[in-house]
Amino acid sequence: MSERVYIGLGANLGDRGEALLQALQRMAALPQTTLRAVSSLYSSAPVDATGPDYLNAVAVLETEQAPHNFLHALQALELQAGRERPYRNAPRTLDLDVLLWGDQRLDSPTLTVPHPRMWERAFVLRPLAELDAQRVTAAQLHAVCDQRITVAQDPQWAASAVRQSTP
Numbered sequence: 001m002s003e004r005v006y007i008g009l010g011a012n013l014g015d016r017g018e019a020l021l022q023a024l025q026r027m028a029a030l031p032q033t034t035l036r037a038v039s040s041l042y043s044s045a046p047v048d049a050t051g052p053d054y055l056n057a058v059a060v061l062e063t064e065q066a067p068h069n070f071l072h073a074l075q076a077l078e079l080q081a082g083r084e085r086p087y088r089n090a091p092r093t094l095d096l097d098v099l100l101w102g103d104q105r106l107d108s109p110t111l112t113v114p115h116p117r118m119w120e121r122a123f124v125l126r127p128l129a130e131l132d133a134q135r136v137t138a139a140q141l142h143a144v145c146d147q148r149i150t151v152a153q154d155p156q157w158a159a160s161a162v163r164q165s166t167p
C-alpha cells in the first residue's frame with residue numbers, strides 16, 4: 001500500500017539550490033517511490049539559530065516503503081550531500097524532514113510524525129499550504145506571519161524532477 005508523504009527540504013550552506021534539486025532527484029529515484037509535486041522555492045531566515053539564510057521547499061511523494069526505512073534513506077541522502085551535525089540547529093548543506101505520513105501518527109525515539117515543530121515554522125507551513133491548502137489553516141499561517149520568508153522561484157524550479165519521476 002502506498003502513502004502520501006510530505007518532506008520538508010532545507011539548506012543554508014554550499015550551493016543550496018543545487019543540493020535541493022539533487023535531493024529531489026535522488027528521492028524520486030528511491031525504490032517504490034514517486035515524486036508527485038514540489039512547492040515553490042522559498043528563502044527564509046534561520047529560526048532559533050544563526051547563520052546564512054535558507055532555501056526551503058516541501059515535496060509530496062508516494063511511497064510503499066515503511067516510514068523508518070524511508071527516514072534512513074533520507075539520512076543517507078543528507079550524508080551524501082556532506083551533512084555534518086556539529087551542534088543542534090547548526091547550518092547544514094541539506095536537511096530532509098518527514099512532515100506528514102498520510103494521516104498517520106508515528107511516535108518512536110527516532111521518528112515523530114507529524115513533525116513536532118512544523119507548526120512553528122513558516123518555511124514549512126507556507127510551502128505545505130501551497131501544495132495542499134487543506135493541511136494548513138489560516139490561523140496556523142497567521143501564527144508564523146512575522147517570520148522572514150520570500151518566494152525565490154516559482155514551482156517550475158523543480159518541474160524536471162517531477163516529470164522524470166512520473167511513471
Ligand code: ADP
Nearest residue numbers: 085089095096097098099110111112113114115
Ligand atoms: P533537525 O532537523 O531537527 O534540526 P536533524 O536533522 O539533525 O535535526 O534530526 C535529528 C533527529 O531527528 C534524527 O536523528 C531523527 O531520528 C529525528 N527525527 C524525529 N522525527 C523526525 C522526522 N519527522 N523527520 C526527520 N527526523 C526526525
Ligand code: MG
Nearest residue numbers: 095096097098
Ligand atoms: Mg532534520
